[in-house]
């Protein structure tokens with residue numbers, strides 16, 4: 543599963559693109575539910591020729607973790623995410639949180655490839671934390687007004703008691719992402735999950751599901767089939 547971008551080895555690759563919608567109506571050109579297709583499958587497919595000692599970073603989210611949000615996935619069924627049988631209240635947010643679990647699972651699968659380890663390639667899942675002022679979700683003027691007038695003030699209060707809900711700035715989230723990519727920040731050995739909490743870089747354990755190897759392998763294999771990379 544090797545992709546070359548532009549013919550030269552890459553020192554750092556940041557897989558940061560992400561989308562979030564209110565419902566599950568969108569489909570990619572290949573027919574996958576859009577959140578799953580953009581946030582997970584597209585990143586899964588992008589495994590280019592990395593240089594020795596390169597950094598590969600997938601932007602995930604602490605919304606993958608049931609300990610942080612009740613909408614986080616309690617199980618992972620890639621087929622159901624790719625082709626959701628039904629929508630419902632909070633379906634868009636659930637699909638988003640599940641796609642972010644997929645990012646972490648993919649990071650861990652890549653980190654466990656012996657060749658990448660031998661070549662000193664570091665694979666990380668990065669959670670920028672709840673970040674205001676980006677275009678994620680509904681970026682319409684009406685939604686932005688609601689966010690500014692209601693959601694941001696509410697979360698600034700909740701964030702005093704629950705650090706993961708404290709709203710951060712995009713400048714700080716981007717700065718840490720850049721510092722991870724350029725090796726200004728080096729996580730402790732064995733830590734693949736980097737989480738920004740109240741502007742501080744932390745290295746917590748991800749959710750139990752993110753650490754579960756059978757879930758990881760199922761996602762890896764089913765994703766390979768979906769994007770046409772499975773060995774026959």
Ligand SMILES: NC(=O)c1ccc[n+]([C@@H]2O[C@H](COP(=O)([O-])OP(=O)(O)OC[C@H]3O[C@@H](n4cnc5c(N)ncnc54)[C@H](OP(=O)(O)O)[C@@H]3O)[C@@H](O)[C@H]2O)c1
Nearest residue numbers: 558559560561580601602603670671672673674676677678
């Ligand atoms: N904001 C938060 O609270 C938060 C919290 C945790 C994690 N994250 C993660 O942080 C990352 C960046 O999100 P953000 O908050 O900065 O949101 P954003 O402002 O909406 O940025 C999303 C980025 O993804 C790109 N993108 C979306 N759909 C795409 C597609 N189909 N093909 C190619 N590129 C696409 C967008 O490109 P265009 O600008 O060209 O559309 C944009 O550069 C995402 O992975 C998100 O899940 C965000």
